[in-house]
Amino acid sequence: METAYNPKNVEDRIYKFWEEHGYFSASASAKKPFSIVIPPPNVTGILHMGHVMDETPQDILVRFKRMQGLETCWVPGTDHAGIATQNAVEKQLKKEKTSRHALGRAKFLERVWEWKKQYGDTIIQQLKKLGCSCDWSRLRFTMDEAYSAAVKDVFVRLYEKGLIYRGNYIVNWCPRCLTALSDEEVENVDTVGGLYWIRYHFKDDKDKYVVVATTRPETMLGDTAVAVNPSDERYKGLIDQTLILPIMKREIKIIADEIVEKDFGSGAVKVTPAHDPNDFMMGQKHNLEFINILSPDGKMNQNAGEYKGLDRLECRKRIIERLANEGLLEKQEKYSHAVGHCYRCNTMIEPYLSLQWFVKMKPLAEPAIKAVRTGDVRFFPEHWSKTYLNWMENIRDWCVSRQLWWGHQIPVWYCEATAESRPIGTKDACPPIVSRETPTKCPKCGNTNLIQDEDVLDTWFSSWLWPFAVFGWPKQTEDLKYFYPTNVLNSGKDIIFFWVSRMIMAGLEFTGKPPFKDVYIHGIARDSQGRKLSKSLGNSPDPLALIDKYSADAIRFGIMANIPLGGDINLSDETYESGRNFCNKLWNASRLILGAEKPKNERTEELKKCFEDKWILSRLNTTISDYTKALETYEFSEAAHLIYHFFWSDLCDWYLEIIKPRLYSNDKTVASIIPHIFSSTLRMLHPFIPFITEELWQKFLEPVEAKRHTGSYPERSEGTEQYPTYFSSESVMIAPWPKSDSAQIDEQIEKAMETNIGIIRSVRNIRNKMNIERKQALDLIISAEATKMLDDIKPHQELIKHQANLSKIEMGVKLAKPKHSATEIVSALNLFIPLEGIIDPEAEKKRLQDRLAKIQEQLTLVNNKLSDEKFKSRAPEAIIQKELLRQEELTKQSVNLEEALREL
């Protein structure tokens, strides 16, 4: 074996090995199921570190559960990501100096499918590189034929139930993507802009005017009223009076509405029903005219008169100038407010009146709220349920139609008469035909010229069905019955509203069950400075490059060991280095074992165990228990720390160092315990670092297999954990999960070992401070002060002597005795290392005095406490006993120290 672990070539070979053995596939069986559906990555591009954060915990859980013996199914797939993918392909077309409009819908869609093929395949390859143990036979795409059928089915069901409606409303409009967006797809960014105060003169009294304030002055071209609060004294008597809208010279009325805030601006607000949600409501209420002044691309339209064709922002500039020139601009001031931007292209969105399809959300939200309230669906960490509930309780209807080409075309057909144009406010002559199948004629008028709605559905309208659609829903398949609901959903906090909440609603609505029991929310990957990872900042590393440099195992372990509970992680080279170092340590520890002696795989029970053997077995079983518990509750970094500590500190630093002589001398007990420990450790580590554990498993397996070949070893008995089969299975991936044997857990032994370690460290510390070579054997004298320790230490003298290189240990020696030679005192333990000729009596005296002062100070505190009536009457007995012991101990120490000082 090489001195350093070299993951190159190992990982690909191992992954192939797993695939060829069919370990990933799952099917309905008598076993208990465990299922996870992957949050399908968008086919917009290749994977980034955010995906690694997303997939790694899932693979850990899946591997963990598979080893626990559950029928484990991880469904992989990708998402068509309508708007995002369409944008990506459009960008590509732009580079080719063409556009989707030049290509036409059909040709364009061909291009997107090509794109999807390319990136979808790449994503799958990347997931494999990362080690993901998905059931690849179940690979799904949100635009698969069967999946599309499910989407249609859902649309029709909701429509029939009256939960889908079509109507003219103000929606979030992206003038670049040329589509409506849902509220969730708008990112509000605090922006400093201007607040403009404009004078609207009265028709009858040209000298008088009302001042309105606005941040979007260009919308005044579409004003059809000015509104004030009915209780506003300033405007009493002015209601219903007529104003002349500047520039357009249109006559508009002053209306009264409660919605107007008296305290904002002048208390009077211009009303533009076609370009503001509030104004829209007022427009309906007061029967105002709706004047749309914008084209879909954000330019002014014919209703803007001379400004037609200008971009809205350019128009804004000109309007301001003109108003100023005409003396109608009362004032302008800087104003900071939230402005919506498209979450895909970052263009400033416009509130825009258009005909769209909506889903009524309140009826869907109610059961979904209940599911989380009652604990049918649980969030980890729990506090995310509050965020979820807060949003769900204030949910608003969902605009699901998108004016895009890439996506599920809406399963609605119109009679030709009403399909072409969609004039605002007009009603279709024939009602739309909402159908799973393509209809042949209009059921009302019999017309056979039907035109399908050109729009597609919001991409999330398909992904909210993911947990059951991947199992064949709406068909009641075996898979659906067996694997659904899934066990846990893994997601980033950024898509709780987009996806998690909607899946819960869809699951309950369409299957009657919540789609998963647990939701594990992980944080977001950031760079070492805490910034979000993004292409433009250049701080978003390519996972494949990192895997190439550090190995997939290193990335996985590094991230999972360092990720705070539910918090964001700052990624840096150190993160991956720590993972790499850990793997290398594992490699080398195995190398020590495999090089020293082939594993014997023999029974341990009959062999005589030394103290350290019992200790490491106790530690092992404690670790198995705690580690398993941590994984069950999604505490990945906690789990990683537990196993890290057990392996590196307990096993490598102490146990292996202690047993080295026995290892080289072929001690039978060691030779049987070691395979047991390594087998369990490799199995525990496998979910985190699957590749190297498999590679090592195979190496441990070699001698065993060799013996089987020669017939000197019994055949493998599958699936048992019984000796002599520590390495019973052909792959660690299908090996049984280690079980904690509570009979081997011994707290006293673990405590005793801690004491031993403390003593050994103290001696080493003294060596260090005094520059004493390790080769030079020392005498250790333990003072009588440390009476309590003596019994603990006695049985382990040999161990301590060997680890600390001591020639002898003398116990119960009074502090005063080594006054001519004691040179260093370890205060906590009262150890003395006698050495001739180095003592400085003055320094020694000072040291003792300081220590005495400290002890007396503590003694006073304890005495005070013990004489406190309240403490005596209320503190638990165990605590009082502890204090009494401490008092005794401190008293003894102070007496000894005083005596030592006198003798000095």
Next chain:
RNA sequence: GGGCAGUUAGCUCAGUUGGUAGAGCGCUUGGAUCACACCCAAGAGGUCACAGGUUCGAGUCCUGUACUGCCCACCA
């Protein structure tokens, strides 16, 4: 404006039902010893944001304050 987190070692974070603060990295010192320098040994470093309260005892529970981050929101 509302909601949710957070404030503990130089940095990133743990801290289980209240019982005298831990890890990794970094730093300091020493070390080519026959698993590993991607290593080993040892060490230094903390008024647990602040102020009150409950308690025999508070990093931990309660109230308030300050600051940081995130999310939601139709004051134009």
